Structures are given as structure tokens and as C-alpha cells.
Amino acid sequence: MADHFQLRLVDSRMLAPSVRHLAFERVDGQPLAFVPGQFLQIHFHYDDGTPTKRSYSVATVGDGNSPVTRIELAVSYVDGGAATGLLGGLPIGGVVDASGPYGRFCLQAGDVHPRYLLLATGTGVTPYRAMLPQIEQVLAKGDREVVLLYGARSETELLYGEEFEAFAQAHSGFSFHGCLSRQPRVVPRASDRSGHVQTVLAELTPHAGRDIAYLCGNPNMVDAAFNALKEFGLPVPQIRREKYISSR
Numbered sequence: 260m261a262d263h264f265q266l267r268l269v270d271s272r273m274l275a276p277s278v279r280h281l282a283f284e285r286v287d288g289q290p291l292a293f294v295p296g297q298f299l300q301i302h303f304h305y306d307d308g309t310p311t312k313r314s315y316s317v318a319t320v321g322d323g324n325s326p327v328t329r330i331e332l333a334v335s336y337v338d339g340g341a342a343t344g345l346l347g348g349l350p351i352g353g354v355v356d357a358s359g360p361y362g363r364f365c366l367q368a369g370d371v372h373p374r375y376l377l378l379a380t381g382t383g384v385t386p387y388r389a390m391l392p393q394i395e396q397v398l399a400k401g402d403r404e405v406v407l408l409y410g411a412r413s414e415t416e417l418l419y420g421e422e423f424e425a426f427a428q429a430h431s432g433f434s435f436h437g438c439l440s441r442q443p444r445v446v447p448r449a450s451d452r453s454g455h456v457q458t459v460l461a462e463l464t465p466h467a468g469r470d471i472a473y474l475c476g477n478p479n480m481v482d483a484a485f486n487a488l489k490e491f492g493l494p495v496p497q498i499r500r501e502k503y504i505s506s507r
């Protein structure tokens with residue numbers, strides 16, 4: 260059964276004009292055991308007292324194996340959203356109820372495919388941030404490649420973009436492509452791509468014998484990329500998905 264606990268906000272910053280990075284610690288002082296890729300649920304009440312909850316992927320970069328004391332989430336603001344009101348306005352020291360971790364959108368030790376295709380839009384990139392230590396372990400095998408295609412409208416919406424760029428600089432097996440659908444960067448980079456991730460995907464000619472794919476974020480992107488990968492011949496078990504649907 261999932262653990263229930265309270266989280267206290269200890270730090271925050273804006274990642275983009277409408278995305279807040281929040282760093283919490285458990286009020287009971289315990290660390291959180293989670294597998295990178297998993298999410299927590301935040302429990303709260305509507306104004307009329309009805310209980311509700313929303314899911315948020317853990318963004319913390321730990322060591323890939325041990326529990327973490329700092330629990331980081333990236334919250335994208337939705338107009339009129341109930342959790343947006345709560346988490347967007349939470350002051351430092353503010354406390355929320357949470358449970359978890361949940362989910363199986365995780366790297367698996369038994370994966371033997373030589374190339375990982377990681378696709379994300381918006382805050383859907385946060386599971387991959389948490390996975391970076393595990394990705395480093397995968398790359399250390401020397402026979403694997405990891406490609407992250409990250410879709411955003413413009414460079415200001417590439418959350419943690421410089422962290423992924425730095426990881427790509429430090430690890431030759433990792434490539435990071437910002438896929439910008441509306442506006443190119445002011446100073447374009449060779450790794451940039453123009454268009455939606457599911458379109459840029461074709462450039463990589465996905466292949467069932469080589470690739471395992473992870474898709475996370477906007478449900479429309481996840482569906483479009485899923486269909487594109489199936490057309491390239493990837494069997495469904497080689498396509499793992501996490502859709503950021505509202506979980507009321």
C-alpha cells in the first residue's frame with residue numbers, strides 16, 4: 260500500500276513563465292524511496308470540501324538507487340486549475356498532503372535494446388530528469404544510446420534544458436534535441452529541431468530491433484508518437500507511456 264505523508268515546501272523557482280519547480284521535504288523527516296519515473300499524488304479539498312487529488316512526477320535527481328530527502332516536482336499552471344491554485348500559491352514552509360510513490364513508467368533492468376528513445380512535452384520531461392543517474396549507468400555499459408526529444412513551443416519552455424544539454428556534453432551516448440514547434444531559439448543550436456516531437460521522430464527511423472521508447476506528457480503527443488512508432492514496427496511492449504491527464 261502507498262505511503263501517506265506530509266510535504267513541506269523548502270524552496271521554489273520558476274522554470275518558465277507558467278511552470279514552478281517546488282522542492283519539498285517530508286514533515287516526518289523520513290526520506291522518500293522511489294524509482295525514477297514514478298509520481299506522487301497531492302491530496303487536497305475543493306472549496307466545497309470535496310476531497311480530490313492530482314498526480315505529479317518526481318523530478319529529483321538522486322543517485323538512482325537510494326531514497327531522497329529532497330522531493331522535487333515541476334507544476335505547470337492550468338487556467339482555473341484547483342491544484343494550480345494550491346501549488347502555484349504555496350508559500351515556503353507551506354504543507355501539503357501527499358501519497359506515493361506510484362507508477363511503472365520506469366527504466367527496467369531487463370531492457371536489452373541498444374537505443375532508448377525518450378519523448379516528452381512540457382513537464383513530461385521530469386521523469387527523465389530523475390532517470391539521469393540510471394541513464395548514466397546504462398550508458399556506462401558502452402553499447403547503448405539514449406536520445407531525448409523534448410517538445411516545446413519556444414526555448415523558454417524547455418524545462419531543465421541546460422541540465423540536459425550539460426548531460427549530453429558529458430556523455431557521448433546521450434543526445435538531447437529541443438523540438439521547437441513555434442519559435443526557434445534566439446541563438447539556434449545544432450541539436451535543435453523544428454516541429455513536434457512525433458514528426459522529428461521520423462528522422463531517427465525507429466526500428467523494432469534497436470529501440471525501446473518512452474513517451475510522457477501531453478496525451479495528444481503520446482497518442483501521435485505511439486501511432487507513429489507502431490507504424491515504424493515497434494511492438495506495443497516496446498512503447499511505454501505516461502499521459503498527463505487530469506486525474507480527478
Ligand SMILES: Cc1cc2nc3c(=O)[nH]c(=O)nc-3n(C[C@H](O)[C@H](O)[C@H](O)COP(=O)(O)OP(=O)(O)OC[C@H]3O[C@@H](n4cnc5c(N)ncnc54)[C@H](O)[C@@H]3O)c2cc1C
Binds near residue numbers: 313335343383501505
Ligand atoms: C501520472 C501523471 C503524472 C503527472 N505529472 C505531472 C507533472 O509532473 N507536472 C504537472 O504539471 N502535471 C502533471 N500531471 C497533471 C496533473 O496531475 C494535473 O492534472 C494538472 O496539474 C492540472 O491540475 P489542476 O488541478 O491545476 O487543474 P484541474 O482543476 O484538474 O483542471 C482545470 C481545467 O483545466 C483543464 N486541464 C487540466 N489539465 C490541463 C492541461 N494539461 N492542459 C490544458 N487544460 C487542462 C481541465 O479539463 C479543467 O477544465 C500528471 C498527471 C498524471 C496522470
